[in-house]
Amino acid sequence: xxxxxxxxxxxxxxxxxxxxxxxxxxxxxxxxxxxKAQDKGFEPNEMVxxxxxxxxxxxxxxxxxxxxxxxxxxxxxxxxxxxxxxFDDAHYDSEQIPPLVEKLEAYYKKIQGEEVxxxxxxxxxxxxxxxxxxxxxxxxxxSLYLVLRSGALxxxxxxxxAIAKK
Amino acid sequence: MFEKWKRAxxxxxDLNLIPVMNLFMVLIPFLLLGAAFxxxxxxxxxxxxxxxxxxxxxxxxxxxxxxxxxxxxxxxxIELTFSGSNIPESKLDDLAxxxxxxxxxxxxxxxxxxxxxxxxxxxxxxxxxxxPHDDFQYQDLVDILDHAREQKVGERANGKDEFEPLxxxxxxxxxxxxDGESGAETRGxxxxxx
Numbered sequence: 001x002x003x004x005x006x007x008x009x010x011x012x013x014x015x016x017x018x019x020x021x022x023x024x025x026x027x028x029x030x031x032x033x034x035x036k037a038q039d040k041g042f043e044p045n046e047m048v049x050x051x052x053x054x055x056x057x058x059x060x061x062x063x064x065x066x067x068x069x070x071x072x073x074x075x076x077x078x079x080x081x082x083x084x085x086x087f088d089d090a091h092y093d094s095e096q097i098p099p100l101v102e103k104l105e106a107y108y109k110k111i112q113g114e115e116v117x118x119x120x121x122x123x124x125x126x127x128x129x130x131x132x133x134x135x136x137x138x139x140x141x142x143s144l145y146l147v148l149r150s151g152a153l154x155x156x157x158x159x160x161x162a163i164a165k166k
Numbered sequence: 167m168f169e170k171w172k173r174a175x176x177x178x179x180d181l182n183l184i185p186v187m188n189l190f191m192v193l194i195p196f197l198l199l200g201a202a203f204x205x206x207x208x209x210x211x212x213x214x215x216x217x218x219x220x221x222x223x224x225x226x227x228x229x230x231x232x233x234x235x236x237x238x239x240x241x242x243x244i245e246l247t248f249s250g251s252n253i254p255e256s257k258l259d260d261l262a263x264x265x266x267x268x269x270x271x272x273x274x275x276x277x278x279x280x281x282x283x284x285x286x287x288x289x290x291x292x293x294x295x296x297x298p299h300d301d302f303q304y305q306d307l308v309d310i311l312d313h314a315r316e317q318k319v320g321e322r323a324n325g326k327d328e329f330e331p332l333x334x335x336x337x338x339x340x341x342x343x344x345d346g347e348s349g350a351e352t353r354g355x356x357x358x359x360x
Binding site: 042054057058136158 | 184186187190198200201202203204209211213301304305307309311312315338340
């Protein structure tokens with residue numbers, strides 16, 4: 001074995017880094033292409049299977065509502081419990097979800113700067129009251145509309161339905 | 167001395183790739199964290215709001231003719247009707263369509279064609295009010311919105327589809343099933359805009 005070694009080559013094995021480097025370069029290019037900074041800090045709820053759509057509207061800062069099969073969260077804070085994707089019957093009868101309305105009213109006031117009594121203190125980035133709704137693709141319209149209606153009662157009139165782009 | 171230097175100069179020199187590897191090892195986890203494998207988008211919508219119609223009525227004659235599409239989705243059919251303040255009822259009736267739903271298949275292309283026809287006649291139109299039944303699934307609703315909000319008009323040079331707005335403003339309302347002879351009606355928010 002020693003006989004076939006070139007001059008200056010040591011007996012120690014050397015790592016072949018070139019294939020590894022090639023692989024890393026390909027991974028790097030792929031990741032740069034698919035890299036996309038989170039939209040306005042929006043993080044999709046992992047428990048929600050969003051519907052697919054070809055909509056291309058841009059994100060705007062909004063109050064984030066996620067409807068999973070067992071709970072509704074507002075800005076990741078559990079607010080209302082669901083039973084297999086259904087709200088309590090009393091909510092459907094009254095056509096509103098009182099705890100949600102209450103929480104959204106607080107957010108609405110905060111956005112409008114009413115809470116501190118000074119509109120100049122309203123956050124200019126989020127001064128337009130918008131609700132961003134993440135809902136499972138199998139949710140029925142009755143439940144979706146109940147959430148939208150509760151948002152409307154709290155003062156919100158604009159909504160963004162989160163979708164997974166096709 | 168010279169021979170030794172010459173021999174050393176002739177020997178191939180290996181590039182030191184370790185710093186490059188280190189850089190990659192830092193970059194890859196960072197990009198992995200920020201990579202978006204599912205691209206999220208949004209569909210802008212709203213619920214009906216009450217208009218101060220008395221003051222706006224006076225200016226309505228100056229407004230360009232436009233229609234508002236009303237899409238009622240019942241368990242067995244999709245009904246498309248139109249409303250517009252300056253347009254005769256007969257013309258609106260000509261635009262109206264009704265498609266039965268069979269085996270959960272929704273007539274999305276036919277819906278888009280009907281909306282395109284209305285848009286061609288009244289180019290200023292941009293609003294569709296959607297009134298689905300209670301059990302209507304969210305994914306089906308999004309599919310309908312995709313076809314109502316924009317239409318494919320061709321392909322760009324980069325191979326991506328090109329779309330043009332059709333009825334991009336979406337308003338959700340609730341469909342109240344016909345009760346006796348009262349017929350279908352919509353119930354709006356903030357005071358009951360129809």
